[in-house]
Amino acid sequence: MGTDVTELTARAERLRGLHHGTMLVLPNVWDAASATIVAEAGFPAVATASAAISAMLGYPDGEAAPWQEMFAAAGRVARAVPVPTTVDAEAGYGMRPHEFVDQLLETGAVGCNLEDTDHRAGGLTDAGVHAAWLAAVRSAAADAKVPIVINARIDAFLPTSGIPEPERVAETIRRGRLYWAAGVDCLYPIGVRHRHDIATLVTELPGPVNGNTGEDLDLATLAEMGVARVSYGPRYYRAALANLKSSIQETGLNTEKKR
Known part of the structure; x- marks a missing residue:
């Protein structure tokens, strides 16, 4: 394990505590540079975005990238910042719980997103099966003596879930x-x-809820509703690429004008 267990435990407890009190806002990152920007802006934790990291590595989202590459990128993020790091680990890459926890901790991260989409079969994983896997991850973390923070992503509202819209709230609660x-x-x-x-x-x-901003869901509204944590996924990565594209196109236009 690259980081001392005592330090990892302290970071995990710090991250867990941030879910109780003032709403935790996490502008998701994809590399050491973006992580440094977020940490230097004063955010108390850093979260990765799997879609952004996959794209950066040249793969589609949805566990198409090898987990070794995803975890290597997460490790570079965790090493770059002094605050706790939580990793978007998709659906766990088919790893066994103890292997997953060991590899996560090896990166220096102390938290993870774990979603209930089955990327191989399509649709949602059986809820009972996924709950058992999450319990096994929690047990593996206890064996490793680091109480990692698990953010359980529930994908019932995604069109790929196959859940009819009128049933999504009830299925998410279940x-x-x-x-x-x-x-x-x-x-x-x-x-x-x-x-x-x-x-x-x-x-x-029954627990803290992670929300997302949207057209009628700004940070103030989410905080007023009692949302504990807000994340942005690949939004900032895509904005950075859009800005790069605009700048490159402008450079090309200026070059044409000078000819």
Whole structure:
């Protein structure tokens, strides 16, 4: 393990504590440079975005990138900053719980997102099966003596889930309660766009809720509703690329004008 267990434990407890109190805002990063920018801006933790890292490495999102490359990138992020790092580990890459925890801790990270989409079969993983896997990850973390922070992503609101829209709130609550009982620290119903849905989920889910900003869901609104954590996925990575594209195109236009 690259970092001392005592230090990893302290970082994990610090990250867990950030889910209780002032809303934790996490502008997701994809490399050491972006992580440094976020940490230097005063954010108390850093979170990676799998879609951004996969794209940076030249792979599609959805566990198409080898886990070794994803974890290597996460390690560079964790080493670059003095604050706790949490890794978007997709659905766990088919790894066994103890292997997953050992490799996560080897990066220096102390938290992870784990989603319930089955990227090989398509659709959602059976909720009971996923809850058992999450419980095994929690047990593996206890064996490693580092209480990693598990953010259980619930994908029922995603179109790929196959869940009809009228059933998404109820299915998210059902899954969230199972995952909470398995020992996770935060519940992340990704893709929720309406205030009444997120308000219901904050009320009905048993633990801290990770939300996303949207057209009528700004940070102030999410905080007022009781959302504990907000993440941005690959949004900033895509904005950075859009800015690069615009700048490059402008450079090309200026070059043409000078000819």
